């Protein structure tokens with residue numbers, strides 16, 4: 001995973017409603033494009049960039065080779081959420 005974060009237009013997570021305005025590419029080195037998948041940094045939901053918004057994708061349309069990356073991204077988010085919780089305790 002690249003450490004490079006890309007800012008983009010503020011988009012609302014359709015699962016938790018929180019605003020997302022940045023992402024880190026898992027492969028390649030560019031900002032998000034339509035059809036790219038992402039994981040919400042607040043609720044770990046798998047999302048897809050479509051137009052200027054984030055949507056919940058039909059999970060059966062996600063290519064099988066993409067799943068391991070999404071699950072790894074969810075794990076990274078989980079670690080961040082747990083660290084955040086510890087620092088707030």
Ligand SMILES: [Zn+2]
Pocket residue numbers: 013014015016017018040041042043044045
């Ligand atoms: Zn969310």
